[in-house]
Amino acid sequence: MGGGAISQRIAEFPKRCRAAGLKVTPQRMAVYSMLIATDRHPCPDDVYTAIRSDIPAISLATVYKILDLFQERGFVRRVSTEGQVARYDAMLDPHHHLVCSSCGRIQDLMGGEFPPLQLTLPAEFDFQATGIEIQFHGQCGACSRQHKPARAAD
Amino acid sequence: MGGGAISQRIAEFPKRCRAAGLKVTPQRMAVYSMLIATDRHPCPDDVYTAIRSDIPAISLATVYKILDLFQERGFVRRVSTEGQVARYDAMLDPHHHLVCSSCGRIQDLMGGEFPPLQLTLPAEFDFQATGIEIQFHGQCGACSRQHKPARAAD
DNA sequence: GTGGCTGCAAAGCTTTTGCATGTTC
């Protein structure tokens, strides 16, 4: 996605907030702008740290509340991880994830670049699927060249 | 998997432990037996609770240590979840998961029942994939019939 | 007998909650 598309999403965000019955605050704009501009799938503390340069007085609890709210409203999604910290993603176009077991980095795999799976499951499973999440586990190029052991760093 | 296959895996487990340089203890046998016999993807506390009927004196910290060790040795795998509790799975044959957004239940989708994805990614991604994890999100049959809202219970 | 394992208790993190103050509409 180009930078133009990002700034457009940021520009449209106040409208989306009001449409969802949410007030527009500098804190919420900062959280959304940070998330939409990165492909690093940050955890709440990453967001908090990044935002403090803009809004020094922001509190970590507020970041948690905002992320919860955004996820509830469907503005961001929470990525499934094995670890114990939540990671968020504002990229909502269909895509999958490449999870590096060595450095923990989560890389995007856009839907257009790899055939997406169909959502319709055989009726025998008695399950109404609304979304699919695919994670490839392994080593990213940088880590495999360094022969890093799994979970060396995060 | 039939009950026979389960008891066989339990019977072979002491051998696997020793081969991996681990001592065989009642606690470890209980954890493994519990995990291999269920399809509920329990969290550490579930394991702890279930095992206390066999080994009343077992400590939760020990359960955590054992699960960590088993995962390190490849005896079990840790399932990626959005929540903040770890969930484990002793079923290591290729399979995917159906995650119910209402009740949180994780159902298995065996590899043979649904075409598995190939692991080879186009070279341009510079990623060495060793495993794939697919989660279908949605509502299980029971919850969709009850018109439960998402995350009503866990 | 020895090394590794367990159980207990305490500490460490992440996340949530309550409430007074401040802001948006």
Add this chain to the structure above:
DNA sequence: GAACATGCAAAAGCTTTGCAGCCAC
């Protein structure tokens, strides 16, 4: 001005750690 959002601090999980005693080999 009213309703909602924020910030602070405290509490509530979940998970890890340190260490003395115990057990498998």
